[in-house]
Amino acid sequence: MxxxxxxxxxxxxxxxxxxxxxxxxxxxxxxxxxxxxxxxxxxxxxxxxxxxxxxxxxxxxxxxxxxxxxxxxxxxxxxxxxxxxxxxxxxxxxxxxPTPFAPLSGFWRAADGWVRTHANYPHHRARLLAALGMAEDTGPDALAERLAAMPAREIEERVYAEGGLAVAVAPAPGDGGEPGAEGAFRAAxxxxxxxxxxxxxxxxxxxxxxxxxxxxxxxxxxxxxxxxxxxxxxxxxxxxxxxxxxxxxxxxxxxxxxxxxxxxxxxxxxxxxxxxxxxxxxxxxxxxxxxxxxxxxxxxxxxxxxxxxxxxxxxxxxxxxxxxGTGPWARRRGFDSLVQAASGIAAIESGPEGRPGALPxxxxxxxxxxxxxxxxxxxxxxxxxxxxxxxxxxxxxxxxxxxxxxxxxxxxxxxxxxxxxxxxxxxxxxxxxxxxLPPVSYEGGPAGWEHASTRWGGDTAAWL
CATH class of the missing domain: 3.40.50.10540 (Crotonobetainyl-coa:carnitine coa-transferase; domain 1)
Structure with missing residues:
Protein backbone atom coordinates (compact mmCIF):
# COMPACT_ATOMS: atom_id res chain seq x y z
CA MET A 1 0.00 0.00 0.00
CA PRO A 98 32.27 -9.00 6.00
CA THR A 99 33.86 -9.44 9.39
CA PRO A 100 31.38 -8.52 12.16
CA PHE A 101 32.19 -6.45 15.24
CA ALA A 102 35.61 -7.27 16.72
CA PRO A 103 35.76 -9.54 19.82
CA LEU A 104 36.56 -6.66 22.18
CA SER A 105 33.66 -4.51 20.92
CA GLY A 106 30.34 -4.82 22.71
CA PHE A 107 28.49 -4.56 26.01
CA TRP A 108 30.29 -5.59 29.21
CA ARG A 109 29.24 -5.74 32.81
CA ALA A 110 30.93 -3.19 35.05
CA ALA A 111 31.01 -3.20 38.83
CA ASP A 112 27.94 -0.94 38.93
CA GLY A 113 26.25 -1.31 35.56
CA TRP A 114 27.28 -1.75 31.93
CA VAL A 115 29.78 -0.25 29.49
CA ARG A 116 29.94 -0.29 25.70
CA THR A 117 33.32 -0.55 23.98
CA HIS A 118 34.35 -0.06 20.36
CA ALA A 119 37.60 -1.73 19.30
CA ASN A 120 37.10 -2.58 15.63
CA TYR A 121 40.15 -0.64 14.47
CA PRO A 122 43.60 -1.81 15.67
CA HIS A 123 44.49 1.60 17.15
CA HIS A 124 41.25 1.71 19.13
CA ARG A 125 41.84 -1.81 20.47
CA ALA A 126 45.37 -0.87 21.49
CA ARG A 127 44.20 2.26 23.33
CA LEU A 128 41.42 0.39 25.13
CA LEU A 129 43.84 -2.21 26.45
CA ALA A 130 46.49 0.37 27.33
CA ALA A 131 43.95 2.35 29.36
CA LEU A 132 43.15 -0.78 31.35
CA GLY A 133 46.78 -1.84 31.74
CA MET A 134 46.28 -5.03 29.75
CA ALA A 135 48.48 -6.84 27.25
CA GLU A 136 47.97 -6.48 23.51
CA ASP A 137 46.93 -10.12 23.16
CA THR A 138 44.17 -9.85 25.78
CA GLY A 139 41.04 -11.83 24.88
CA PRO A 140 37.35 -11.29 25.66
CA ASP A 141 37.32 -13.35 28.86
CA ALA A 142 40.18 -11.45 30.46
CA LEU A 143 38.68 -8.13 29.39
CA ALA A 144 35.31 -9.09 30.89
CA GLU A 145 36.95 -9.94 34.21
CA ARG A 146 38.85 -6.65 34.29
CA LEU A 147 35.83 -4.49 33.45
CA ALA A 148 33.58 -6.26 35.96
CA ALA A 149 35.83 -5.04 38.76
CA MET A 150 35.62 -1.33 37.79
CA PRO A 151 32.84 1.29 37.94
CA ALA A 152 31.35 2.12 34.54
CA ARG A 153 32.13 5.82 34.72
CA GLU A 154 35.76 5.16 35.68
CA ILE A 155 36.14 2.87 32.68
CA GLU A 156 34.67 5.53 30.42
CA GLU A 157 37.00 8.27 31.59
CA ARG A 158 40.16 6.16 31.68
CA VAL A 159 39.63 4.88 28.16
CA TYR A 160 38.73 8.34 26.86
CA ALA A 161 41.91 9.80 28.39
CA GLU A 162 43.92 7.20 26.46
CA GLY A 163 42.18 8.08 23.18
CA GLY A 164 40.07 4.92 23.15
CA LEU A 165 36.35 4.29 22.92
CA ALA A 166 34.15 3.17 25.82
CA VAL A 167 31.04 4.70 27.38
CA ALA A 168 28.94 3.93 30.41
CA VAL A 169 25.49 2.70 29.41
CA ALA A 170 23.02 5.39 30.48
CA PRO A 171 19.57 4.58 31.87
CA ALA A 172 16.50 5.23 29.78
CA PRO A 173 15.30 8.82 30.10
CA GLY A 174 13.14 9.17 33.17
CA ASP A 175 14.74 6.26 35.00
CA GLY A 176 16.79 7.43 37.98
CA GLY A 177 19.26 5.89 40.34
CA GLU A 178 20.98 3.52 37.93
CA PRO A 179 24.78 3.23 37.86
CA GLY A 180 26.51 5.86 35.81
CA ALA A 181 23.49 8.14 35.50
CA GLU A 182 25.21 11.11 37.12
CA GLY A 183 26.90 13.23 34.48
CA ALA A 184 25.84 10.97 31.60
CA PHE A 185 25.63 12.38 28.11
CA ARG A 186 22.16 13.53 27.07
CA ALA A 187 20.98 13.88 23.48
CA ALA A 188 17.77 15.75 24.32
CA GLY A 325 29.16 20.67 18.18
CA THR A 326 29.12 22.05 21.72
CA GLY A 327 29.24 20.78 25.28
CA PRO A 328 31.74 18.69 27.26
CA TRP A 329 31.43 15.68 24.94
CA ALA A 330 31.81 17.57 21.66
CA ARG A 331 35.45 16.68 21.04
CA ARG A 332 35.17 13.03 22.02
CA ARG A 333 35.46 10.26 19.51
CA GLY A 334 32.28 8.33 18.92
CA PHE A 335 30.35 5.86 16.82
CA ASP A 336 26.69 4.96 16.40
CA SER A 337 26.87 2.11 18.93
CA LEU A 338 28.41 4.38 21.55
CA VAL A 339 25.85 7.13 21.05
CA GLN A 340 23.10 4.53 21.45
CA ALA A 341 24.65 3.45 24.75
CA ALA A 342 25.33 6.91 26.18
CA SER A 343 22.00 8.47 25.17
CA GLY A 344 19.73 5.88 26.78
CA ILE A 345 18.75 4.10 23.54
CA ALA A 346 20.52 0.90 24.59
CA ALA A 347 18.53 0.88 27.84
CA ILE A 348 15.25 1.50 26.03
CA GLU A 349 16.01 -1.42 23.71
CA SER A 350 17.16 -3.72 26.55
CA GLY A 351 15.94 -7.29 26.85
CA PRO A 352 13.81 -8.78 29.63
CA GLU A 353 16.87 -9.58 31.74
CA GLY A 354 18.12 -6.00 31.61
CA ARG A 355 21.03 -6.54 29.23
CA PRO A 356 21.42 -3.42 27.06
CA GLY A 357 20.08 -3.76 23.55
CA ALA A 358 20.63 -2.10 20.18
CA LEU A 359 18.60 -0.73 17.34
CA PRO A 360 17.93 -3.17 14.47
CA LEU A 437 20.46 -0.88 -4.03
CA PRO A 438 20.05 2.78 -3.09
CA PRO A 439 16.69 3.59 -1.44
CA VAL A 440 16.73 7.26 -2.51
CA SER A 441 15.21 8.41 -5.77
CA TYR A 442 12.42 10.39 -7.40
CA GLU A 443 10.22 9.78 -10.42
CA GLY A 444 12.64 9.23 -13.30
CA GLY A 445 15.69 9.23 -11.03
CA PRO A 446 18.73 6.91 -11.07
CA ALA A 447 18.26 3.33 -9.89
CA GLY A 448 21.91 2.63 -9.11
CA TRP A 449 25.46 3.97 -9.01
CA GLU A 450 27.56 4.48 -12.09
CA HIS A 451 30.20 2.12 -10.71
CA ALA A 452 31.00 0.12 -7.60
CA SER A 453 33.66 1.04 -5.07
CA THR A 454 37.17 1.61 -6.35
CA ARG A 455 40.11 0.44 -4.28
CA TRP A 456 40.72 2.51 -1.13
CA GLY A 457 43.43 5.07 -1.85
CA GLY A 458 43.85 3.83 -5.41
CA ASP A 459 42.73 6.89 -7.38
CA THR A 460 44.64 10.02 -8.35
CA ALA A 461 44.04 13.28 -6.52
CA ALA A 462 42.28 14.96 -9.43
CA TRP A 463 38.76 15.71 -10.60
CA LEU A 464 37.26 13.80 -13.50
Missing amino acids: ITPSGVRDEATARAWQAIGGAPELTERVSYRGAGEVLPAALPVRELARATVGVCSLAAAELLATRGHGPVPPVTVDEGAVATSFISERHLLVDDRA GLPLAESSVLGGDGGRRLPEGHLPASGVRVLDLTRVIAGPVATRTLALFGADVLRVDSPDLEEDPDSHTDTGMGKRSTLLDLGTDEGRASFEALLETADVVVTGYRPGGLDRHGLAAEELVARRPGLVVAQLCAWG AQALDHGTGYLLAAGVLRALTDRQTDGRGRHLRFSLAGTAGWLMNDIAPVPSDGGGYDPAAWLTESPSAYGRLRHA
Missing part, protein backbone atom coordinates in the same frame (compact mmCIF):
# COMPACT_ATOMS: atom_id res chain seq x y z
CA ILE A 2 1.23 3.50 -0.83
CA THR A 3 0.61 6.39 1.54
CA PRO A 4 -0.98 9.00 -0.78
CA SER A 5 0.86 12.17 -1.71
CA GLY A 6 -0.42 15.15 0.23
CA VAL A 7 -0.82 13.18 3.47
CA ARG A 8 1.45 14.85 6.01
CA ASP A 9 4.05 12.61 7.63
CA GLU A 10 5.21 14.38 10.78
CA ALA A 11 8.74 12.93 10.82
CA THR A 12 9.27 13.89 7.19
CA ALA A 13 7.95 17.38 7.82
CA ARG A 14 10.25 17.82 10.83
CA ALA A 15 13.35 16.64 8.99
CA TRP A 16 12.54 18.77 5.93
CA GLN A 17 12.06 21.82 8.14
CA ALA A 18 15.41 21.14 9.85
CA ILE A 19 17.26 21.44 6.53
CA GLY A 20 15.37 24.57 5.47
CA GLY A 21 12.91 23.15 2.97
CA ALA A 22 9.64 24.80 1.97
CA PRO A 23 6.87 23.01 3.94
CA GLU A 24 4.51 22.52 0.99
CA LEU A 25 7.03 20.37 -0.89
CA THR A 26 6.63 17.46 1.54
CA GLU A 27 3.27 16.84 -0.14
CA ARG A 28 5.33 15.38 -3.02
CA VAL A 29 6.52 12.47 -0.83
CA SER A 30 4.64 9.19 -0.41
CA TYR A 31 5.60 5.86 1.19
CA ARG A 32 5.08 2.26 0.09
CA GLY A 33 4.82 -0.06 3.09
CA ALA A 34 6.62 -3.36 3.55
CA GLY A 35 5.21 -4.54 6.85
CA GLU A 36 7.01 -4.48 10.19
CA VAL A 37 10.51 -3.70 8.96
CA LEU A 38 13.24 -2.48 11.33
CA PRO A 39 11.22 -3.49 14.43
CA ALA A 40 12.26 -1.82 17.70
CA ALA A 41 10.88 -0.20 20.81
CA LEU A 42 11.72 3.17 19.26
CA PRO A 43 10.26 4.34 15.90
CA VAL A 44 13.22 3.33 13.76
CA ARG A 45 11.15 2.59 10.65
CA GLU A 46 9.66 6.06 10.80
CA LEU A 47 13.09 7.69 11.18
CA ALA A 48 14.58 5.64 8.36
CA ARG A 49 11.86 6.31 5.81
CA ALA A 50 11.70 10.02 6.68
CA THR A 51 15.45 10.56 6.20
CA VAL A 52 15.34 8.77 2.85
CA GLY A 53 12.20 10.73 1.94
CA VAL A 54 13.72 14.15 2.57
CA CYS A 55 16.94 13.19 0.79
CA SER A 56 14.97 12.08 -2.26
CA LEU A 57 12.90 15.27 -2.12
CA ALA A 58 16.01 17.45 -1.86
CA ALA A 59 17.40 15.78 -4.97
CA ALA A 60 14.13 16.28 -6.83
CA GLU A 61 14.03 19.94 -5.79
CA LEU A 62 17.59 20.60 -6.99
CA LEU A 63 16.84 18.92 -10.32
CA ALA A 64 13.82 21.18 -10.80
CA THR A 65 15.89 24.24 -9.88
CA ARG A 66 18.33 23.33 -12.63
CA GLY A 67 15.69 23.72 -15.34
CA HIS A 68 13.74 20.44 -15.28
CA GLY A 69 10.30 21.85 -14.61
CA PRO A 70 8.25 21.14 -11.48
CA VAL A 71 9.60 19.07 -8.60
CA PRO A 72 8.99 15.41 -9.52
CA PRO A 73 7.10 13.22 -7.04
CA VAL A 74 8.93 10.91 -4.64
CA THR A 75 7.79 7.42 -3.64
CA VAL A 76 9.88 5.76 -0.93
CA ASP A 77 9.70 1.98 -0.64
CA GLU A 78 10.15 0.90 2.96
CA GLY A 79 11.59 -2.42 1.78
CA ALA A 80 14.40 -0.59 -0.01
CA VAL A 81 14.94 1.56 3.07
CA ALA A 82 15.16 -1.43 5.43
CA THR A 83 17.62 -3.20 3.12
CA SER A 84 19.84 -0.16 2.74
CA PHE A 85 19.91 0.61 6.46
CA ILE A 86 21.69 -2.70 7.02
CA SER A 87 23.64 -2.58 3.76
CA GLU A 88 26.83 -3.66 5.54
CA ARG A 89 25.14 -6.93 6.56
CA HIS A 90 23.95 -7.70 3.04
CA LEU A 91 27.37 -7.13 1.47
CA LEU A 92 29.15 -10.14 -0.01
CA VAL A 93 32.58 -9.92 -1.64
CA ASP A 94 33.11 -12.96 -3.87
CA ASP A 95 30.54 -14.71 -1.63
CA ARG A 96 32.47 -13.78 1.54
CA ALA A 97 30.56 -11.95 4.26
CA GLY A 189 17.78 19.32 23.08
CA LEU A 190 20.47 18.89 20.43
CA PRO A 191 19.51 20.22 16.98
CA LEU A 192 18.72 17.78 14.20
CA ALA A 193 20.54 20.01 11.73
CA GLU A 194 22.13 23.46 11.72
CA SER A 195 22.86 25.76 8.80
CA SER A 196 24.41 29.18 8.41
CA VAL A 197 25.31 31.30 5.38
CA LEU A 198 28.99 32.14 4.94
CA GLY A 199 30.80 34.61 2.71
CA GLY A 200 29.70 36.46 -0.38
CA ASP A 201 28.56 35.39 -3.82
CA GLY A 202 31.09 32.90 -5.17
CA GLY A 203 29.69 33.15 -8.68
CA ARG A 204 29.26 29.39 -9.13
CA ARG A 205 25.73 28.44 -10.11
CA LEU A 206 24.98 25.08 -11.61
CA PRO A 207 23.82 24.93 -15.23
CA GLU A 208 21.09 22.59 -16.40
CA GLY A 209 22.07 18.97 -15.74
CA HIS A 210 20.54 15.56 -16.33
CA LEU A 211 20.98 14.61 -12.66
CA PRO A 212 20.52 16.82 -9.58
CA ALA A 213 24.23 16.96 -8.72
CA SER A 214 25.74 16.66 -12.22
CA GLY A 215 28.93 18.71 -12.33
CA VAL A 216 29.11 19.08 -8.54
CA ARG A 217 32.55 18.36 -7.09
CA VAL A 218 32.65 16.93 -3.57
CA LEU A 219 35.70 16.48 -1.34
CA ASP A 220 34.83 13.66 1.06
CA LEU A 221 36.83 13.69 4.31
CA THR A 222 34.72 11.13 6.18
CA ARG A 223 35.10 7.62 7.55
CA VAL A 224 33.08 4.57 8.60
CA ILE A 225 29.30 4.82 7.92
CA ALA A 226 27.39 8.11 8.28
CA GLY A 227 29.61 10.41 6.21
CA PRO A 228 30.35 7.83 3.50
CA VAL A 229 26.61 7.03 3.22
CA ALA A 230 26.00 10.74 2.60
CA THR A 231 28.67 11.03 -0.05
CA ARG A 232 27.77 7.78 -1.84
CA THR A 233 24.27 9.29 -2.09
CA LEU A 234 25.65 12.49 -3.62
CA ALA A 235 27.55 10.31 -6.10
CA LEU A 236 24.31 8.50 -6.98
CA PHE A 237 22.80 11.84 -7.95
CA GLY A 238 25.67 12.69 -10.28
CA ALA A 239 28.35 14.35 -8.14
CA ASP A 240 32.05 13.73 -8.73
CA VAL A 241 32.97 12.57 -5.21
CA LEU A 242 36.62 12.16 -4.27
CA ARG A 243 37.27 10.66 -0.84
CA VAL A 244 40.49 11.92 0.76
CA ASP A 245 42.20 9.95 3.56
CA SER A 246 45.48 10.12 5.38
CA PRO A 247 47.92 7.36 4.39
CA ASP A 248 48.56 6.85 8.13
CA LEU A 249 44.95 5.93 8.99
CA GLU A 250 43.93 2.82 7.07
CA GLU A 251 40.27 2.08 6.43
CA ASP A 252 38.52 -1.26 6.87
CA PRO A 253 38.18 -2.62 3.31
CA ASP A 254 34.72 -4.08 3.88
CA SER A 255 33.39 -0.78 5.22
CA HIS A 256 34.89 1.06 2.25
CA THR A 257 33.50 -1.48 -0.22
CA ASP A 258 29.99 -0.98 1.16
CA THR A 259 30.02 2.82 1.34
CA GLY A 260 32.36 3.71 -1.53
CA MET A 261 29.79 3.17 -4.28
CA GLY A 262 30.02 5.70 -7.10
CA LYS A 263 33.01 7.48 -5.58
CA ARG A 264 36.77 7.53 -5.99
CA SER A 265 39.38 7.37 -3.23
CA THR A 266 42.80 9.00 -2.85
CA LEU A 267 45.42 9.44 -0.13
CA LEU A 268 46.89 12.81 0.85
CA ASP A 269 49.07 13.66 3.82
CA LEU A 270 47.86 17.15 4.74
CA GLY A 271 50.84 17.51 7.06
CA THR A 272 53.20 17.77 4.10
CA ASP A 273 53.68 20.59 1.61
CA GLU A 274 52.93 18.25 -1.29
CA GLY A 275 49.73 16.95 0.29
CA ARG A 276 48.49 20.44 1.14
CA ALA A 277 49.25 21.70 -2.37
CA SER A 278 47.28 18.83 -3.89
CA PHE A 279 44.35 19.50 -1.57
CA GLU A 280 44.34 23.23 -2.32
CA ALA A 281 44.34 22.50 -6.05
CA LEU A 282 41.25 20.32 -5.58
CA LEU A 283 39.58 22.94 -3.39
CA GLU A 284 39.95 25.63 -6.07
CA THR A 285 37.09 24.11 -8.08
CA ALA A 286 35.19 22.19 -5.38
CA ASP A 287 31.52 22.81 -4.64
CA VAL A 288 31.24 20.83 -1.40
CA VAL A 289 33.52 19.67 1.41
CA VAL A 290 32.13 17.04 3.79
CA THR A 291 34.04 16.23 6.99
CA GLY A 292 33.40 13.52 9.56
CA TYR A 293 35.92 14.25 12.28
CA ARG A 294 35.50 15.71 15.76
CA PRO A 295 34.77 19.46 15.92
CA GLY A 296 38.10 21.25 15.54
CA GLY A 297 39.89 18.04 14.57
CA LEU A 298 40.89 19.34 11.12
CA ASP A 299 41.38 23.00 12.03
CA ARG A 300 45.16 22.64 12.25
CA HIS A 301 45.13 21.92 8.52
CA GLY A 302 43.20 25.11 7.77
CA LEU A 303 39.97 23.20 7.24
CA ALA A 304 37.65 25.14 9.54
CA ALA A 305 34.48 26.06 7.67
CA GLU A 306 35.14 29.80 7.73
CA GLU A 307 38.67 29.35 6.37
CA LEU A 308 37.51 27.03 3.60
CA VAL A 309 34.78 29.40 2.44
CA ALA A 310 37.21 32.34 2.60
CA ARG A 311 39.49 30.50 0.17
CA ARG A 312 36.61 29.19 -1.95
CA PRO A 313 33.59 31.59 -1.84
CA GLY A 314 30.31 29.76 -2.45
CA LEU A 315 31.58 26.50 -0.98
CA VAL A 316 29.16 24.27 0.95
CA VAL A 317 30.88 22.82 4.05
CA ALA A 318 29.00 20.00 5.79
CA GLN A 319 30.38 18.79 9.11
CA LEU A 320 29.39 15.58 10.87
CA CYS A 321 30.34 14.49 14.39
CA ALA A 322 29.17 12.02 17.01
CA TRP A 323 28.20 14.09 20.05
CA GLY A 324 27.15 17.52 18.79
CA ALA A 361 20.34 -1.17 12.29
CA GLN A 362 23.07 1.41 12.67
CA ALA A 363 20.15 3.76 12.27
CA LEU A 364 21.87 6.84 13.67
CA ASP A 365 24.65 6.43 11.12
CA HIS A 366 22.47 5.74 8.10
CA GLY A 367 19.76 8.23 9.06
CA THR A 368 22.25 11.02 9.68
CA GLY A 369 24.00 10.17 6.42
CA TYR A 370 20.81 10.68 4.41
CA LEU A 371 20.02 13.86 6.34
CA LEU A 372 23.48 15.22 5.59
CA ALA A 373 23.15 14.43 1.89
CA ALA A 374 19.74 16.11 1.91
CA GLY A 375 21.22 19.17 3.61
CA VAL A 376 23.96 19.45 0.98
CA LEU A 377 21.47 19.14 -1.89
CA ARG A 378 19.25 21.81 -0.31
CA ALA A 379 22.26 24.09 0.22
CA LEU A 380 23.11 23.76 -3.47
CA THR A 381 19.51 24.68 -4.33
CA ASP A 382 19.74 27.79 -2.15
CA ARG A 383 23.12 28.67 -3.66
CA GLN A 384 21.47 28.82 -7.08
CA THR A 385 19.69 31.95 -5.83
CA ASP A 386 22.37 33.83 -3.88
CA GLY A 387 25.68 32.18 -4.82
CA ARG A 388 26.79 32.10 -1.19
CA GLY A 389 28.46 29.36 0.81
CA ARG A 390 26.85 27.36 3.60
CA HIS A 391 28.05 25.76 6.81
CA LEU A 392 25.98 22.70 7.72
CA ARG A 393 26.29 20.74 10.97
CA PHE A 394 24.90 17.31 11.83
CA SER A 395 25.54 14.82 14.63
CA LEU A 396 24.63 11.26 15.51
CA ALA A 397 23.51 12.52 18.90
CA GLY A 398 21.16 15.04 17.32
CA THR A 399 19.56 12.23 15.35
CA ALA A 400 19.37 10.14 18.52
CA GLY A 401 17.54 12.93 20.34
CA TRP A 402 15.06 13.21 17.46
CA LEU A 403 14.43 9.46 17.52
CA MET A 404 13.92 9.36 21.28
CA ASN A 405 11.79 12.47 21.72
CA ASP A 406 10.18 13.76 18.53
CA ILE A 407 9.02 10.93 16.26
CA ALA A 408 5.59 9.40 16.72
CA PRO A 409 4.95 5.78 15.67
CA VAL A 410 3.01 5.34 12.43
CA PRO A 411 1.02 2.14 11.72
CA SER A 412 2.78 -0.09 9.22
CA ASP A 413 1.11 -1.39 6.11
CA GLY A 414 1.99 -3.69 3.26
CA GLY A 415 2.68 -7.38 3.24
CA GLY A 416 5.85 -9.39 3.72
CA TYR A 417 9.31 -8.09 2.95
CA ASP A 418 12.01 -9.88 0.96
CA PRO A 419 15.36 -8.06 0.88
CA ALA A 420 16.34 -9.94 -2.29
CA ALA A 421 14.25 -7.47 -4.27
CA TRP A 422 16.61 -4.72 -3.19
CA LEU A 423 19.93 -6.47 -3.75
CA THR A 424 22.06 -6.60 -6.87
CA GLU A 425 25.53 -7.69 -8.02
CA SER A 426 28.32 -5.55 -9.44
CA PRO A 427 31.99 -6.04 -10.37
CA SER A 428 34.52 -4.08 -8.32
CA ALA A 429 38.21 -3.76 -7.59
CA TYR A 430 37.64 -6.03 -4.58
CA GLY A 431 35.78 -8.77 -6.46
CA ARG A 432 32.21 -9.54 -7.33
CA LEU A 433 29.90 -7.70 -4.94
CA ARG A 434 26.41 -8.44 -3.76
CA HIS A 435 25.15 -5.17 -2.34
CA ALA A 436 22.05 -3.16 -1.49
